Amino acid sequence: MPVERLVLAARAKINLALDVLFKRPDGYHEVAMVMQSLALADKVTLTADRALSVVSTAPDLECGPSNLAYRAAALLRERCGVDRGVRxxxxKNIPLAAGLAGGSADAAAVLRGLNRLWGLGLTLSELEGVGAALGSDVPFxxxxxxxxxxxxxxxLRSLPALPHAWIVLAKPPVAVSTAWVYGNYRGERVTLRPDVAGMESCLAAGDLNGVTARLANVLETVTVPAHPAVAALKAAMLEHGARASLMSGSGPTVFGIADNLRQAEKIAAALRSSTDAWVTVTETAGELEGEDGTTVAADQA
Incomplete structure (x- = not known):
């Protein structure tokens, strides 16, 4: 029986390490990043339709052809010669322009879901190839x-899973453009670069302390001077008990790693009472299962 409706989770991400190595001839920057999925997720519902459309609970989100989820559906339809649409x-549970890959996560969920809804039979590797044409975070x-x-x-290269950790997220009430951050990045301003190889070794050993000791993001050299609230949130995370804190992606969201759920909730409560940031508690999440990336989808009547 053909599937007519799917509901998928589009998970947020954080960067445990983010290094910018050099600017490439194609205009992109060569990077080395250790990325981690979170349980925090948007809910993406796909319903078979004749036309292609997007609706959202976020009033500030553009839902037309420039929307990344819309673009994902349009690109997949074009590449696979599909003559159907989808609603x-x-x-939205992931804040916009936050450094948490909310738009990329939505696009990835659309690709996974439409692979099943349209019966395309693409492998995860093939879906990642389509995703790479949409944005750098979509394959992850x-x-x-x-x-x-x-x-x-x-x-991408999958690493040994990060030991389970509780994560506090805090986003100050500002939006940061990823293009602006990379455009203003200057390598000579960086004094601390991530030890990616060392972090890999700690992951292989299941050493959460070693991983947290190596958190580093060179893009803080751009975002923090422009938005001092980022540095203030990092300091507050540590003051209230986080074992480590870092800005995710190009920012402005800051994450803190807590020892347990009780501590995470204590940190979150302190931030809510002392700052105007959006704050939530979540946890780390594992790799999506299934060669074609669709097993996270759930049929709904």
Missing amino acids: IALE CLRGGTVLATGRGEA
Whole structure:
């Protein structure tokens, strides 16, 4: 019986390590990043339809052809010669322009779901190839888990899973453009670069302390001076008991790693009472299962 409706989770991500190596001839930056999936997720509902459309619970989100979820459906339809449409409903839980890959996660969920809804039979590797044409974070969002991303972010190698951890997220009330951050990045301003090889060794040993001791993000050299609230949130995370804290991606969201759920909730409560940031508690999540990336989808009557 043909599937007519699917509901998928589009998971957020954080960067445990983010290094920018050099600017490539194609205009992108060569990066080395250790990326980690979170349980925090948007809910993406796909319903078979004649036309292609997107609706969202976020009033500020553009839902037309420039929307990344819309673009994912349009690109997949074009590449696979599909003559059907889909209604994409986005229940947004991941804040916009936050450094948490919310748009990329939605696009990845659309690719996974339409692979099943349209009966395309693409492998995860093939879906990642489509995702790479949409954005550097989309291939990671298709795979999930703990991953080393190189190239412009699309070349992935799965790493041993990060030991389970509770994560506090805090986003100050500002939006940061990823293009602006990379455009203003200057390598000579960086004084601390990530020890990616060392972090890999700690992951292989299941050493959470070793991983947290190596958190580093060179893009803080751009975002923090422009938005001092980022540095203030990092300091507050540590003051209230986080074992480590870092800005995710190009920012402005800051994450803190807590020892347990009780501590995470204590940190979150302190931040809510002392700052104007959006704050939530979540946890790390593993790699998405299934060669074609669709087993996270659930049929709904």
